[in-house]
Amino acid sequence: MLLKLAFFLPAAEALLNYKKITFSAPSSSSSSRNYCSSASGNNLQMRLNPTSFSGTDYTITEFPRPALRRVPNAPIADFDENFETKSQEMIGMMYEAKGVGLAAPQVGLNEDFFVYNPSADENTKHMERIVCNPTISKYSGEVEIEEEGCLSLRSDDCAGQVARSIWIEVEYQNELGQKVKRRLKGFEARVFQHEYDHLKGILCYDRFPPEDREAAQANIDKLLGLYTEDDAQLEPDAKEAIAMQPRPLTTRHMPPLTLEGDEEETQPEEKRKVTKAKSGFGGGGGGMGKTAGGFGAGGGKKTGKKKEKKKKVKVRNGNFSSNPTFK
Numbered sequence: 001m002l003l004k005l006a007f008f009l010p011a012a013e014a015l016l017n018y019k020k021i022t023f024s025a026p027s028s029s030s031s032s033r034n035y036c037s038s039a040s041g042n043n044l045q046m047r048l049n050p051t052s053f054s055g056t057d058y059t060i061t062e063f064p065r066p067a068l069r070r071v072p073n074a075p076i077a078d079f080d081e082n083f084e085t086k087s088q089e090m091i092g093m094m095y096e097a098k099g100v101g102l103a104a105p106q107v108g109l110n111e112d113f114f115v116y117n118p119s120a121d122e123n124t125k126h127m128e129r130i131v132c133n134p135t136i137s138k139y140s141g142e143v144e145i146e147e148e149g150c151l152s153l154r155s156d157d158c159a160g161q162v163a164r165s166i167w168i169e170v171e172y173q174n175e176l177g178q179k180v181k182r183r184l185k186g187f188e189a190r191v192f193q194h195e196y197d198h199l200k201g202i203l204c205y206d207r208f209p210p211e212d213r214e215a216a217q218a219n220i221d222k223l224l225g226l227y228t229e230d231d232a233q234l235e236p237d238a239k240e241a242i243a244m245q246p247r248p249l250t251t252r253h254m255p256p257l258t259l260e261g262d263e264e265e266t267q268p269e270e271k272r273k274v275t276k277a278k279s280g281f282g283g284g285g286g287g288m289g290k291t292a293g294g295f296g297a298g299g300g301k302k303t304g305k306k307k308e309k310k311k312k313v314k315v316r317n318g319n320f321s322s323n324p325t326f327k
Contacts, residue, residue, distance in 0.1 A: 049154055053096050056089035058107040060097070062152050063223050064232035067105050069201040071237050073112040076132040079177040087130045087175060090115050095122045097151055101191050103198030106152050114195040118188045134172035134196055139165040139245050145253050148194065148204040158219040160212025161253060162204050163246045164190045200240045209249035 049060040061067050076083065086109075094102040094115060101116035113132040117124065144166050149159035167185040170192060174180055184192055194204060205216065224232065235241070 049151060050096070053089075053093045055092055058089060058093060058109075060093075060151050060154075061106050061108045062154060062227075063203065063205075063220070064227055064234050065108075065229075066231050066233045067108050067110055068152055068198070068203065069233035069236055070105070070110050071199075071201045071240060073105065073110045073199050075112045076173070079132075079173075079175060084175065087113070087115055091117075091128060091130075095120070099151060101195045102151075103195045105198050105201075112199055114198065116191050116195055118191050130175040131192070131195070132173040132175070132177075134170060134192075134199070136168050136170050136193070136196060136245075138169040140167045142166050143246050144190075145249070146190065148190075148207075150194075150204050152203065153205060153216075153219070153223070158205065158216040160205070160208035160216060161249055162194075162207045163249055164193050165246055168193065197244075200243075201236045202240060202244060203236070206236055206241065207244070207248040209252040211252040 049062065052059065090102050090104070090107060093107065094100070094117070098120065100118050100120045101114060103114035104111040112134070113130065114134075115128070115130050117128045119127050121127075142165070143163040145161050145163050147159050148162040149156065166189065167183060168189050169181070169183050171179065171181050197203070197207075205213065205220070208216065224234075
């Protein structure tokens with residue numbers, strides 16, 4: 001058990017940073033280019049994305065640049081050396097930005113592909129994926145709610161709850177042009193859905209419930225103020241917005257208060273599992289799948305011979321918290 005925990009802890013730390021900038025107050029020695037404060041002095045601070053990345057001329061495309069909303073994206077037809085170079089540069093940017101995925105529109109390319117590695121560890125090359133011309137053929141009816149953020153929104157405060165299907169069936173071409181069919185689950189399924197959204201001109205912000213959109217509005221206004229061109233695109237394509245699966249949350253989900261002896265909750269028509277990240281996206285509770293009852297497990301306890309009612313404990317889905325296993 002201890003060995004298993006030790007293996008997953010680095011991945012858990014990395015997953016907290018998925019598509020989301022770590023927020024901290026700048027120290028006196030911090031470079032002025034790393035942070036910018038709101039003009040009103042209300043402690044709104046946003047970390048700038050790097051102005052350049054190693055080994056590439058690409059940079060992060062930020063909201064509200066039109067490349068993030070433009071659809072459809074051009075399909076990948078030539079799986080040649082140029083494409084290999086481009087995709088490897090994006091993988092390098094992904095690691096340098098401490099993310100687990102990066103879509104072509106996020107580097108200003110309106111092309112139908114993205115890259116990801118759900119472990120966020122460049123030493124796990126076998127987990128890297130280059131996904132071209134993808135489709136999601138089936139979504140599970142059961143969803144899980146997690147906080148998500150995005151490099152293209154660049155602020156730690158511009159994050160909110162997003163409902164994603166806990167498993168999906170996908171079809172795409174890999175970097176060699178070979179057709180791939182897979183069923184993804186847990187965190188890898190969430191990463192795939194997030195990046196797939198980018199190819200449809202959808203940002204995680206578009207999926208936030210109204211409360212989270214309102215909370216993020218100051219940061220959205222800041223990004224709008226920094227963009228001086230007249231071609232800003234604030235909203236996604238109307239058809240793509242209507243087609244979003246699962247549907248965006250209509251209200252922020254608050255986990256029910258469960259007390260000892262409570263009756264079982266009435267399950268809604270659509271099953272929803274809620275995982276509220278303690279900080280960042282992809283982590284919850286005390287770490288990656290760690291609960292009060294141990295790694296990926298929890299539950300009540302009997303005392304003596306007297307039979308007592310068990311205290312209900314919300315158990316994190318072990319499949320979601322585990323390091324992805326590729327089929």
